[in-house]
């Protein structure tokens with residue numbers, strides 16, 4: 001008899017002291033082998049509303065200090081917010097480049113250097129503007145006993161995705177952080193074409 005492999009699995013947890021505070025890191029894997037992590041801080045009861053951020057991998061912004069996007073700034077701000085609030089969760093999804101992967105993101109950046117915007121560049125390469133799935137968030141949040149969340153995001157797609165997975169999103173907390181001269185056009189395009197809830201006066 002063959003047993004069907006689960007689509008997503010929890011693997012293990014460990015202490016993760018950081019510059020912001022002492023987190024616990026939890027590892028998850030997809031049947032495809034793709035690995036993801038969640039960072040939790042503090043404690044809560046299953047009925048509590050927990051502050052969370054869903055963050056998609058951005059090697060250039062998160063680890064290499066790029067100012068082409070707002071990713072690294074948002075990652076730091078989210079971890080600091082969680083520590084300031086006393087508890088929370090960061091789901092770090094390894095879906096680099098809105099799901100197209102690191103090298104395709106570099107190809108897309110190359111096209112953006114010639115004048116395309118972030119959506120046009122994806123489409124020129126034959127990809128949709130955003131290929132991400134948030135389905136694994138359900139297992140991550142269930143594993144951490146989180147049923148209701150306050151979501152730090154400007155991206156309405158993340159709110160809809162969680163609601164569709166049966167997670168109650170009680171509030172959206174804007175995370176307008178990290179506007180630079182290098183990412184102003186990128187953030188404006190996200191607002192105009194991807195529905196991000198940035199205040200338009202930021203781009204004046």
Ligand SMILES: Nc1nc2c(ncn2[C@@H]2O[C@H](COP(=O)(O)OP(=O)(O)OP(=O)(O)O)[C@@H](O)[C@H]2O)c(=O)[nH]1
Pocket residue numbers: 054055056057058059069071074095096097098099100105108109112118122152153154155158186190196
């Ligand atoms: N294809 C592509 N991906 C990009 C570009 N700039 C940043 N990214 C990726 O965009 C994703 C940003 O993800 P998130 O930080 O979760 O942000 P978001 O979906 O904009 O939503 P919030 O920050 O929650 O409002 C990461 O996977 C980055 O690698 C780009 O120009 N092209």
